[in-house]
Amino acid sequence: MIIDHDVIILGAGLAGLRAAVEISRKSDGKVNVGLVSKVQLNRAHSVCAEGGPAAVLREEEGDSYDLHAWDTVKGSDFLADQDVVYRFVETSPMELLLLDHWGLPWSRRDDGRILQRPFGGHSYPRATMAADKTGFFEMQALYDHLIRYQNFTRYDEVFATSIIAEGGRFCGLTIIDMATGEFQVLRGKALLIASGGLGNLYGFTTYSQTVTGDGQAMAYRAGLPLEDTEFLQFHPTGLVPSGILMTEGCRGEGGYLRNKNGDRFMEKYAASKMEVAPRDIVSRAETMELIEGRGFTGPKGLDYVHLDLTHLGADKILHRLPLIREVTMKFLGLDPIKEMIPIRPVAHYSMGGIEADIDGKTKMDNVWVAGEVACTSMHGANRLGANSTAECLVWGGITGAEILKYLGTNPKMPDVPEDRAKAEEKRIFHDLMESEGNENPYQLKEELRQVMDFHMGVFRDGQEMSAGLDKVRELKKRFKNVKIEDKGRIYNSNLVNALELENLLLLSEAMIVSALAREESRGAHARRDFTTRDDDKWLKHTLVRFTDDGPKLDYKDVTITKWKPVERKY
Template sequence: RNFGGYSFARATYAQDKVGFYEMQTLYDTCQKFDNIEFYNEWFVTSIIHDGQRFCGITAIELSSGNFYSFKAKALIIATGGAGRLYSFSTYALASTPDGLDMAFRAGMALKDMEFVQFHPTGILPSGILITEGARGEGGYLLNKDGERFMKRYAPSKLELASRDVVSRAMMTEISEGRGFKHETGVDCLKLDLRHLGKELIIRKLPAIREISLKFSGVDPSNEPIDVRPVCHYMMGGIHTNIDGATEIQGVWAAGEVACNSVHGANRLGANSTAECLVWGKITGELAANYILDGKPPPPFPLHLVATEEKRIYDGIFRGTGSVNPYEVRQELSEIMNEKAYVFRNERDLAEGLKKVRELRQKSWKHVDDKANEYNTNFTNVMELDSMFRVAEVILVGAIERKESRGAHARTDYPDRDDKNFLHHTLAYYDTKEPILKTHPVTITKYKPVERKY
C-alpha cells in the first residue's frame, strides 16, 4: 500500500487494522515463553541509578496501591509517545509523557522534542485517526470550492505528499478561507472516499468506515469525512545512540519513547512499528548480553526510593489544593494545540510557554480519591505532573529552533537553516527550567536536501 512521501508502495498491511494484528501477534508470541513475566497494571514512577549505572525502578501495583522498588540489572524503556499533551490527538488516553519524564528527571536528555507530527486526517470532533491508507487507496482532500487543493502544493504526490506537507497545505487552505466549518465550530476540510465505492471501502478500509459511522455519523461511501490535522507522533524522545543506549549504563530506550533519530524531523507512515521491531531486537539483545556479562550490580541507592516516595505521596497524593486537575489537564492540552500546532511563531510559542508556566503554579496537586485499589485519580495527577515538564521541553525547543525543518514549521523563519540549526536539541532536567544543549547530527549516505513533490 502507498503511504505519504513514499516513492513506491512499500507498506505491508492487514486491512486498516495493522496495529491490532501486530499487538495480537506480539502478545501471542510472548505467551509461548515461560520466562517472560508480565507485570500488568503497574505504574512505574521513577528510574533509580547511581549517577552512572542503572540500579532499578520504583512502581505502584495498581490493584493494591502498594509502592515497590525493583532492583534490576538492565532496563529498556518502551513507554511510547505522549500525544495526549495535545487536546486534538489520535493517541490513547494513557499516552502521557510519564516515561519520557522519568528518564528526564533521572538526568537523561530528551532530544528533538519540538518535532511533533500532525497527521492530516483526524476525524471531527474526536480526533480519532483516519489512516493514511484511506488516501493510499485513492481518497482525495477537498476544500470548500470542491477543489482537490493538494495539486497546488504537491503536484506530483498530491494527497500522498509527506504528512507535514499535507497538514501545512490544509492549514493554509483554512487560514485563507477555503475550509469548512464543522458543526462544533471547528475549521476542517473534507476527505472524499465516495469514488472508491462501497465494496472496496468495506473490504480494505472497514475500520475507517466503522469509525466514521460511529464517531461522526457519516458513511464514507455516501458522504465525505470532516478532517483536520491532529497530533499523531513524536519524532523526539529519550536521547539514545544508534543502538538505543541512553546516557545511563544499563538503560536502553526503544520505540516511540526513544529518539535514535531514525525518523529525522518527520516520520513517514508505517515506519514507527518497523522501528519498534528493529530497535526492540537491537536493545533486547544488548540488554540481555549486558546482564549475561555478569558484572556485579552497583549498591542500590535506597535513599532515592525514599525521595521518590516523598515526591509522589507527600507532593501529590497528600497534596492539598483546590483546583480541579482534570480541568488543568484539559487547559494544558488546549494551550499546546493552540500555540505549538502545525504552524508556529515566536509570539505564540512564548505566550504558550508563559501560559503553561502560570497554569503549573495553580494548586492542582491533590488527589480527592483516597482509595488504594485502582486509584486512577492518583495516576492521572501524576501524569499531569509529567505533562507540565515535557510540554515545557517542547515549547522551549520550538522557541529555540528559529528555522523550519520537517514537522517544525515557523512562519517567522520559513526556511531550513543548516548553517545555524543542523543539530539536535537536547533538554536536560533542572528544577527551574530545562537546560538546552545541542548535539551534532550524524550525516552518512543521504545529505539533507529540499523536499519537492
C-alpha cells in the first residue's frame, strides 16, 4: 500500500518535531506531514537530554556570538565549518526564546531571567536549563505547540527500512507498521531525515537502545555520502556500570573529578578549565588516570574515577540536579549529597552523519537532514556540550523552512517503482525472516559492541583498528546466516532488532575505515600511532560512500572564514 504526504519526516525527536512545527506554522497548517517514529512520539531519545541547549542570551553581561563561535571552532579542533558555526550561534538564541513563548519552564535566576550554567569548553555560562530534565521539557513544549495544527499524521511504532530513490530524487520510504506487521510505502514530495544518532554500536553508552543509526544506514545505501564518521564523542561521566549519563551540568555546577588518591587530576591536563574542559580532553585525562593505575577497579572491567558533588550541598543538588540524585539512588543506592559517584568515559554522540550543506540539504534534490543524523560540519572533530539540542532546534527550523520553499515550486508527487518496493518487502519478509541460518542476532550485536568498545575507544591505533575491522567484516558475514526465531507479524521486535543490527554493522565498517585512513589525532579521534594534529594533510572532512565492494573514501575542504587553526590549549 502507498500512502501520500507532502512531506515525510523520519524521526520525531527534537529535530523532527521542530521541523514539523516550522512547516505547520509557516504554512498555517496547509502542508500535509507524515511524522514517523519507531517508538511512541515522546519516547524519542531527545527526552533523555539533561543539561540543555547552548545559546548567547546575555550580550549585555559579557557573552557574544563571536565568543560562542570561537569556543565551538576551538572545541571542534578546527574541523568545524565556520560559516555553519556562525549561522548556528546567531540562530540559537531565537530558538530558545521561541520555546520560552511556547511554554518551556526554563529554570530562572532570582531576577526572573532564564538561568544558564557553565558547560565544557564554553567560556561563558550558556547551557540553558530546565533543572536536569531539559530534553523532556523541550520535547513537550514542541509537541504542545504542534498539536495546535491538524496537518500531521503520526506514524508511531512504525519502523522505516529503506529510502527508495530514483534519478537522484527521493520517492518513497518503506515502512513496517509494527502493530500489524504490514509493509507499506510512504510517498512524499520531500523527505526530512531526523532519525538521531548511532550510539548502540557501543556496549558502554549513554544512548537509548533505540538509537541504531537506521537513517544513516538507509541514506548510505541509497547513495548519500556520510561525513566525518570517525569522530565519535566519549562523554567523561557515564555512571558505572550502567553507562547512564551524569550530565556535564554536574561539573558545570562545580562538581570535581577525583582519582583514587583524591586528587583533582584535571589540573595536569587542562589547568585553566579544569573539569569543564571539552569532552575529548576530559575523557582522555580520565583514561590516562585509569591506565596509570590511579583509578578504582570496577565491575566487568569498567574501572572508574570519581565525580564528587558532595561539596555542592543538598540544596543545589536537589534543585539543579534532581535527576542525577534520583538515578544514583535508584541504580546504585548512592546519595551524591554524601558520596562520590563512580564514572568513566562513555560513548555519547556522533559528530559525523549524512553529509549536508549549510541549509541541511543533502546531495538528493528533495532530501534534507537535521539533528544528530546530519553532518552540516558544525561540530568538527569534537562537539561542545549543549550544542546538540540547540543544533536540533536550529536545523529543525531551517530545514522546515527550506522544505516549505521547495514545496512552493510545486514539485510533482514522485512515482515509486513497484519492483523496488517489492524487492525490499522480499528482502525482509522472505530472505531475512525465512532464512534457515543459525546465528543469533542478539549474540552478534553483543559481539559487535565489544569490538567497538575495545577497538574504537578513547585511544586508538592502526593495528587495533585493523583487527577491529576484520572482526566487523566477519560479523557481517555471519549476519547472512542470522535466524529470526519469531515468525509472527505483530510487534516482531526480533525482526526489527535484526534490521537494526544490519544497519549498525554497515555503519561500524564505514566508521573504522574512515578512522584508519585519518593518520593524525584530532578532537575525539586520538591515535597512539599518530599523536599530533596534522593540518597539512588532514584539515579536511572525510566522506564515505557505499559501494558493493565496501566503503569508498573521499575528502572535502573545511570552510575557514575567520580563525586559522592554532594550537588547542585549555
